[in-house]
Every structure is written in C-alpha cells, then in structure tokens.
Amino acid sequence: MDANTFAGLHLTYPDVSMAVWAPSMAAVHGDRAAVVDGDRSCSYLELDERSAQFAGGLVAAGVQAGDVVLLHLGNGIEFFVAYYGSLRAGATVTLVNPLQPEPGLRRQIEETSAVVAVTQPPQLGTLRAAAAGTTVGTVVLVGGSPGDTGVGVIGFERFLEGRQTVFAPVQVRGDDVAHVAFTGGTTGISKGVRVLHRNVVANVTQMCGWRAGQAVVSTDGGLVDLRPIPDLDVYGVTPGVGCTIVVSPLFHAHALINASFLLLCGVTQVMAGRFDPARMLELIERHRASYVTGSPAMWHTLATHPDAARRDTTSVRVVASGAAPIDRVTLEALSVAFPQARVTEGYGLTEATCVVTAAPLGVGTAYRLGSVGLPVFDTEVQIRAQDDPATELAAGERGALWVRGPQVTGGYLGHPEITAQQFVDGWLDTGDIAYRDSDGYLYICDRAKDMLIYKGYNVYPRELEEILATHPAVSTAAVIGRGAGAVGEEPVAFVVAVPGVAVDAAELMAFVAQQVLPYKKIREVVVIDALPTSAAGKVLKTDLRAILQEAVAH
Secondary structure, eight states, rough: OOOOHTTTTOOOSSSGGGGHHHHHHHHHHHHEEEETTTEEEEHHHHHHHHHHHHHHHHHTTOOOOEEEEEEOOOOOHHHHHHHHOOOOOOTTEEEEOTTTTTHHHHHHHHHOOOEEEEEOOOHHHHHHHHHHTTOOOEEEEOSSSSOOOTTTTTHHHHTTTTOOOOOOOOOOTTTEEEEEEEEESSSOOOEEEEEHHHHHHHHHHHHHHHHEHHHHHHHETSOEEEOTTTTOOOSOOOOTOOOOEEEETTTTTHHHHHHHHHHHHHEEEOOSOOOOOOHHHHHHHHTTTEEEOOHHHHHHHHHHHHGGGGGOTTOEEEEOOOOOOOOOOHHHHHHSSOOOOOEEEEEEEEGGGGEEEEEEOOOOOOOOTTBBBBBBOOOEEEEEEEEEEEEEEOOTOOOOEESSSTOOOOBBTTOOOHHHHHHHHTTTEEEEEEOOTTTTTTEEEEEEOEEEEETTEOHHHHHHHOOOOOTTTEEEEEEEEEEOGGGBBBEEEEEETTTTTTOOOOHHEEEEEEEHHHHOOOOOOEOOOOOOBOOTOOHHHHHHHHHHHHHHOO
C-alpha cells in the first residue's frame, strides 16, 4: 500500500450532529470502560446515561438549542459527561483553560453569552468574579464540599440527581455551532472560532478512516457506527482494543477531537492528570496503552527520561504528535522509546476544527522525517505566493498555506472582517508558511507572523530551531526576531540546556553559523530554565518577546 491509496479515497459523512455521539458509542461498546480517572471508571453505558442526565439538567435550567455552556474544567470523567451532555441538549460548548485569569474569562463569557458554566472548586472564585453581571445564570460545581456552593451554584451530582438516563437528542442541524473554540491567542487577542456540528463530525470521521481504517456510517436508529473501509490496511487503532493515556488538556481541540475519534473506536481514555514523564510511562506500561498523543514539548521530556529505557512500552502502536512542529532529535528519540510504534506527525489548527494533514499509517507506507504528512480524506491544500494569493506555487516552493475541506469552520464569532480575509470561497488562509514535495507531502516552515525579514531576506525561525536542537548542549530552543533598525529583524535564540551541561553562547552561535547563510545567523543566545508554553504545548513567543523588551528597557 502506498500513499496514493490514502490520497485517492473519498469518504461519506453521516448527516448527523454530535448530539448522537454518546448514545452511539454506548450502542457499540456497552460495558467497556470509556474513561478511567484514577481509581474511578466510567463505562460507555454510564457515559451515555450520565450525559443524558446532564442534558436533562440543562433543559430543566432553561437552556435552549443554541445557548452556550462554558466548560471551565480540567480533564476528568465529568468533562466528558458535561461535553456530550451539552451537545445532546442542543447547546453550544465553549471551552476554556481553567487557569484563565479573570479578565480573559470574562471576555469569553461576554463574547459567547454563555448561560451555564461548569467549574471546579479551585477556580470557582475566579469564575464567579468573571461571571458577575453577565448572562451566566447557573454554575455547576464538580467536586468540593456543600460549603463551596452559593447563589446560582449547584453541585454536579445534584444537577444530575433524579434526571432520566434516556434523553432524546435535541434536533440540531449540521450548520449549527457545536463549539465556540477560542484560538490560543499566542500572537494577539484570542478569537472564538465557530466550529459547526458538521465540521466536528467530518473531522472525527476523517480520523477514524485515517488512523483506524474505519468508516463512520449512519444506522437505522439515527445513530452512527463503524465499518471497515475496504482495501485500507492501517497500522494504527484497532476498534474495541487498547487505551490511550490522556495528558493533553481536553479544552484544546487537539485532545478533544482525538477523544471523540478514539472513544468511537472503543479506545479507553486513561486520565494522567498533570504531565509527569515518569507517571505517564508507568501508566503506559500498566494499562498496556496502544495509542498516545501529545505535543512536541511533552514528547521531548518523555523520550529522554531515564524511565523510557526500563519501562515496557511495546504495547504502543501509534505515537501521534500535534499542536506544534516536532524537531528531528525528538522524533528519533521517540522511535527508540517506543520500538513497536509508528511515530506520526500531523498538522492542524482550530480554524479547521483540528486535523488537516497527517502521516499515513497504512501498512507499507513510510514516515517522512520533517513532514506533517498528507492531506486527510477530502482535504485540499494549496501553497500560494505570499504577495499574490491568486498564484499557486510549484512543489518545493515556500508560500502561504491554504486549506479546503469539510472540517474548515464557519469563521470567527463577532469578527466578520477577519473572517472575510481568512475564509475565502471555501478556502482557509492558515497563516502558516509551507511547501509540498513532489509526492504531495506537506512541510511546515513557520508561522507567517513568526517569519523575520532581515536585509530583505526571509528568515524562518523553524529552520534555526531545528539546527539548535541538534547541538549536544541544547535540550529545547525557540527563535524570535529582535528589531534591528533599517535592516529589519535579527534572530535571537532562547535555549534550555541539557541538565548538567553548560551552554557556551558564542560556540552555539558559531555552530549555527556554520550551517546557514550569513543573513540567518543567530545574533544572541539567551539561556533560560524552560520555554514558556501554552496548555496545548505551543511555545509562547509573545512571552519571549516580552523578555527581550524588558531586557532592553533595563
């Protein structure tokens, strides 16, 4: 089987909404464990019943189709119950980092007009302050003691108490909004993306085909089920078998869409809590995990941890990386840490629901180091000239990446001008710089906003970061631009040293200079303890720029 087998296939997408997901999964997988959270476990049938009760609670609270429920939660069983329950009630879900400070949280509440919020005791105070005087009328509290509740606050179990365990999903259309998913805000003010039900169904369907070889089909009862795709042999997920260790935050699209795909395939979700490499490796061994997914920063720490050499990781078939580009050194370390796994990198963005491209997992296909794979089923990509979007570039030429497919979302909430700029005739301007090779494999060079211009030349930080990561003294690295007057911006590297190893800044700059053209040379090296990252694992270059600005000010 070659890559053309994947590229030539087209899928049929069921005409359903995400409101049918929980009952569909229960019909297929029954008493199998859906979620394991510490010493607690929730079967697919229990997830169906409890999400039905949550939907009933929302309806009793006056929530109508299209109203917004804000999930202000960390990972856990209740997250899944509230998420699928909200969709069953016809509500739109908006997801938020539970550590979001009050001003940003209030802005998200005001922009979405959320009417119900689900939270936990540590962040209840922040939520109540942010929600004061807004549309939020009910707060559902997960965990905590009765003393934590107050006016408008109800405990999670009490919210479900006495509700029917069967709930007919509220009828919503494919063009109705399932998620208002806020972008990470790493380059500016965070914006809410209108992710439609048909976008989520399509992206989950694409992943079931791409990584499990399964088609998602409608049943006579209005639910969905899986059927093998003929002649597609995938070394990946086997339906009804194995588990995944969940460490990425479910409020991020990368983890959430993965969860809906894996749950439909019957892959148990084991909650790992806060990322700890030793604990994650122990969970992989104990539960015989078959599929693990995460971000490059996480993989680097995991693959280089001493326990990686002594834990039995042979059950893992797929190691999937997303949320940001992964460096070559980490990829090679992963192949050693997980000897029976296919290491696959993918590319996606919130504006396209989640996944756009991924390395094919077909038996006989080869992974291409540095590539984020091929466009998933029914997805087109074009590389266009940055100064002329009407001009499509040839293979090997770098330019602006545009995407078209059923997962491309409905644009930004409350930002028609920006939506019109980025969403054009069914195509999405991703804001990324990329190129394709002669076989159609995609390579991400950089964010368009991260690209530097020095003396009229384009400098791509990603290229420099790749080189820095190969130096034996460097653990991780990020490159940003610093104003250099009339010549534009010059590259500055922030590096984290390998434990116990000293970084010689001059030697490191010379190391890079030997491998690049003169205009790409690193002009300064800043050694820091850790790179600042978002919850999704993306390096926060805005924070690095702030460090530079502060240094200049002093």
